[in-house]
Amino acid sequence: MKSVETKYLEAREGLLQGLSRLSRRDFLKVAGAAAGAALAQGLVPPHSFQPVRVANAATGGGDESFRFAYISDSHLYTRDLNDRFVRGLMRAVDDVNRLDPQPDFVLFGGDLAQLGQPQELELGAQILKDLKAPLHVMVGEHDWYFDLGEKWRSLFGADNYSFEHKGVRFVTLNSVVEADFWSAHGLTPMQRMKTVAGLDNGAQSSFTVGEANRAWLAKELEGVKSDTPLVVFSHSPLYKLYKKWNFWTDDAEEVQKILARFDTVTVIHGHTHQLLTNRIGNISFHGMLSTAWPWPYAPQGLPELTIQMGRPDPFNPNDGCGDGQVVVHTDGMGDKVYDLWNRNPVTVSRTYMKSRGQEDRPPAPKLVSF
Numbered sequence: 001m002k003s004v005e006t007k008y009l010e011a012r013e014g015l016l017q018g019l020s021r022l023s024r025r026d027f028l029k030v031a032g033a034a035a036g037a038a039l040a041q042g043l044v045p046p047h048s049f050q051p052v053r054v055a056n057a058a059t060g061g062g063d064e065s066f067r068f069a070y071i072s073d074s075h076l077y078t079r080d081l082n083d084r085f086v087r088g089l090m091r092a093v094d095d096v097n098r099l100d101p102q103p104d105f106v107l108f109g110g111d112l113a114q115l116g117q118p119q120e121l122e123l124g125a126q127i128l129k130d131l132k133a134p135l136h137v138m139v140g141e142h143d144w145y146f147d148l149g150e151k152w153r154s155l156f157g158a159d160n161y162s163f164e165h166k167g168v169r170f171v172t173l174n175s176v177v178e179a180d181f182w183s184a185h186g187l188t189p190m191q192r193m194k195t196v197a198g199l200d201n202g203a204q205s206s207f208t209v210g211e212a213n214r215a216w217l218a219k220e221l222e223g224v225k226s227d228t229p230l231v232v233f234s235h236s237p238l239y240k241l242y243k244k245w246n247f248w249t250d251d252a253e254e255v256q257k258i259l260a261r262f263d264t265v266t267v268i269h270g271h272t273h274q275l276l277t278n279r280i281g282n283i284s285f286h287g288m289l290s291t292a293w294p295w296p297y298a299p300q301g302l303p304e305l306t307i308q309m310g311r312p313d314p315f316n317p318n319d320g321c322g323d324g325q326v327v328v329h330t331d332g333m334g335d336k337v338y339d340l341w342n343r344n345p346v347t348v349s350r351t352y353m354k355s356r357g358q359e360d361r362p363p364a365p366k367l368v369s370f
């Protein structure tokens, strides 16, 4: 007997095969037909509608202001090298498109590509175009270090930008700036990219937001009142967790200083591919799931507020992956929903964050740790 997972992936196969050959118009036709066929066969993946209910149950509802969805770290290779990651991103787009009501917007958290290749980024942009809700894209190191952002910027625009939404100020920040380790060694663009992609090779510098981006951030926030809720999107966590894997931002304290005058700050980051929660001063930090693979947890230990996900099943390539949502309440704080594909969703509520873990602790995941 085939698993739900296998059936679902088979239903997507025709669409995947045709992806590179289709025009945008044909792509939409095929995508719509494939989604309809999957629905008709009852092949909707598990959890597709659950996060909405879970979020409401966890918070009692009532004072919810709005929600946005997130997808992150798809690490696309070109299709001839690896189509599993392509399927992962398409599955996340399907998940988000099925949310009812639709989120106000979708954040893509960086590492769209694996090796920063123009074809990888174009493939990702094409898949993300299928989202019904408006999209905001953040840059990750895998998108950047082949051509230092040239292709990424041509597809998605500026790497630092901010916008206001329903009284909340959102800021998207490039936090993966590395000191030049390549010029002195005469590295080719691909050698530079592969060095950055190997997180634990010790041959690169640590991530920073960097002086120029910090100056941009300070200026961008100059006129924003301190009681305005602030949500910052960064690819690396804006604190120091584990340097050897670049789960780390070297000038984190300086960035935190810029954010310190605000009453309510939430940082949503990619890069770590796991459930990860921290609170430093006025700032709540939440990691995002990847659609490609889950990283193991850093060996040096975790922030105490982190609800650990179990070690994913090594025989199931989608276990530990997923997407999710953030429910932003009228007080400006968010409930972070991790929609794990093969497990129950986990909601890390604002009550839990505000009480620093004293109240509303999410239940520990019940499934076995592999």
Ligand SMILES: [Fe+2]
Pocket (backbone or CB within 6 Å): 073, 075, 110, 111, 140, 270, 271, 272, 273, 290
């Ligand atoms: Fe990543």
Ligand SMILES: [Fe+2]
Pocket (backbone or CB within 6 Å): 111, 140, 141, 142, 235, 270, 271
């Ligand atoms: Fe990354």
